[in-house]
Every structure is written in structure tokens, then in C-alpha cells.
Amino acid sequence: MLDLMPVLLMLLFSLALSVGTATIVLVARRARLRPRARRPRQQEPPPVCTHTCFLRRPAAWLAIKSRSLLAVQSALGMRHTKPCPLLQGLAGEEKLFICPPVKGWILVTGSGLPDPSDDVDACFRFLVELSRKLGHVQYFSASHMLYHHAWVRADAGRIVRAYAWAGRTLWRQGERTQAENELGVKCFGYTEPSERSLFGQPDLIAMNVDKVPLLAARWSLDPARLEERALDSERGIAGEPSLRY
Template sequence: MNITDLIPVMLLVLLGAALLTGASILFWAFHVRRKQVTAAPPSPAPELFAAVRAVPAFAACPVSWLAIRSRNLRTVQNTLRLSNPHPCRLIQGLAQEQKLFIAPPVQGWILVTGSGLPDPGDDIDALFRFLVNISRKLGHVQYFHAHRILGHHGWARVENGRVLRGYAWAGRTLWNQGVKSRPELELGFRCFQYFDSEDGPDFENPDSLTGNVEKIPLLAARWSIDPTSIDERTLEHACGVAGEPPRLY
């Protein structure tokens, strides 16, 4: 047999070797891929995603907030006269401790939170003026304050510049105006008069002070909306507005 006769045989051998090598590579790749898929954690069920999205954005109740009966974010922003305003999503607005954060409308209400809101314990007259002034422009405005550590608390409803109900306590009664609303009565709020003694028996009752603080989100739910019940799916817009307040009070 000469060399010419061996060429076809050699070509067949080379072809077979190439096919065998290719098949081995494919089998190895398939085996590796199968191990990766097996080791990968299962994808979360759609119900889990829904549950995550449904977690309230206000995981903890803010210390102070406004509830304004409006869907007009720009009108609220102009009334509060924010400095350096910028768009801000709900989660960011709550997490970054903004001076003022105007949340997107939800169920016909706009909530405003932040350390820039007046504190009744600092100056009750300033809080009164602030609420009356913005209510003259915005109509129906509600204010809530619940400091769990100090026990300071307060709530108010103001309509077109007229106080319908106002109460605030910070070591003593600072504000008690108007008749108790039905939700206050039904929830069992204890409201003290201006000159009630801190040494009196009611002040020793945990329900009198701590109880009031704990019930404020329930009152908010009855008057307007409980901030701890809000999640991003209930918002009418994706973004709110954050900024710094001027000296309104």
C-alpha cells in the first residue's frame, strides 16, 4: 500500500477524532450548565414580590406630619415655599431625613413630613400661626405629632383658617381648643385642661400619655389617612418633592 492509498484513511481518522472531541466538549458544557441550574436558588414566587411591594413605606410612624386634603402637589409646594426643591421618591424622602418632604397624593390626601415642621413643645404659638396661615390657602389641613420617647403629642384640624380642633401636650397642656371629635371619644383619648396638675392621678395612668401617643395613627386613619398604611402602589404619582422650609413660623 502506497502513501496515496493511506490519505483517505487518515482523513477519516482525523474526522472521527474531531467529531469525538466536539461531542465531548458539548457533553461537558451541558453537564456544567446542568449543575449551575441545579445549584441556583429558586426564583421567588410572584406572591413574594407582591408582599415586598406591599410593605408600608412608613415602616415607623413619623414624629410630625401634615395631612392636606388636596391632589395638587404644586399648590402645596408653593404654599410651603420650599427652598431648593427637587423630585424625590417616597422611600428616599422618608429615609434621608429631609427637612420637608411632600409625599405624592394618596386617596385625595397629601402628606408632609420632616424635621422642618413646627414642634408644639418648641413654640405652640408658632404652630398655631403656621397651621392657620397655610389653611387659608390650602383649605383643610390636619396636623399630628407623636413623640414616643418624650410622650409629647398633639393633633389639629383647621379649615380655611379656622381651628376646628386643636390639642397639644408637652409636659403640660399647651393647646386645647374646640370640641372633641367623635373619633377622639371612641378611641378613648385623655385630654387635659390647661391647668391640670402633673401630680394628679390621671398623669400616673399610662393610658393618659403613652396611650394618647400610640393612638394617634388610629386617629389619623379616622380623620384622613394613617401614614403607616401607605405603600408605593397606593400613590397617585411616582415622586414627591423634598426641600427646605423658609421661616414660615
């Protein structure tokens, strides 16, 4: 009997050690499988958009020194107005679209704007009247199909600078600006020949068309390159022009 005691004690010790080890393993496994309490995620600040939007450049547009969409809408006498997202408005499907202010400028686009090639006198009257109401107003147009182009600056109801070409010079008024001189645009006289250049020669008329948005960027804004962070809003106003022009 005495000889069996050491053996029994050894068995009991081994059993206790095995049970303890199994318990530790089981507890560790359960702890590993138990879902951990999720830490509250810190809310990240919204990313600041600093890139430039490359938008479709309209065939014609106004740049008005103002921050009031309602003032521009009233001066244009727009009808059937409605809120309109920026990208939809600049897609060219609206008769008139007033872009939200950008760096103190409001752009107006749309097929409802007057075209000097249709009636240069009507375009003159429109810009003079609009400038009387709103102050500083600029007009730009550029057609890569017909090569018609124009740029006009009006202030307080007076045309400061204007040039329009549509097969011939339709309108030339005021002194050349520094930006025009730096860009090297060609402004033909009323009686000066202005036919398209022959193959292999510099095409001054086509170069003028390409430089219209560059001139717009120097005078005010290029509507095809707007900084999203500079926009006061993502919506503008769409509508139809008044019947008076």
C-alpha cells in the first residue's frame, strides 16, 4: 500500500496540472473569440476641395462684377426661373444660366445671350443697358466652327473696350488693354482684309479664337476652369431671357 502512495500522488498532480492547463487554454480561446468593444471612431473632417473644375466652355458668356444672383436675375429680366445645379447649368442646355459667385464674379451663359454676328447693334444696346444696372460687365464669345469671336468690357453704362469679328470686323471700340497686348491678339480694322490664312501660314483668326478664354482669365474668369472651393454655392439660376432682346 505504501508503495502505491507515490504513484497516486503523482497521478493526482498530473490530473490537476492537466485540468489547470485546459482551463487556461479554454479561457484564452474564449477571450480571443469574444468580439472586442469597438472604439468610437473619431469623425474625420470633410476633405477640403482644392482642385480646379475642368468644365465645358460655353460659346458665349458674361462676367459680371457682383455677388448677387438676384440682382443679375432682375437686370436680365429673366422669366420662368428655377434653381439649377452648376454642372447642369454649364452644360449649355439652358437658355440662360446664372452661375453662383466665384471670387466676386458672376458668370452668365446660355443660348439666350445676344450674338454680335446676328445683330451687333442689339448686342451693343444689351451690354450698355446691363452695365447701367450692374456696373462692370464683360462679354466673350468664341466659335471654333465659324471662328467668330468677340470680347467687350462695359462699365457704368459705357463701352470701354470692344472687338467682334464674324467674317469681317463688326465692332472695334476703345483702346487695346494690356492683356490683349501681352496675348498678341489681332484686331483688324473695319476696312482691313481679314481672310483666313493659307496652309502653312499663321492663322491669326484661329489664334484669336484660342486666346479668348486666356483673355477672359486675365480680365475676370475662364468658365472652363473654376476652383470648386471658390464657389459660393453649388447652385445657380436657370431661366429664359426677356422678350426685349
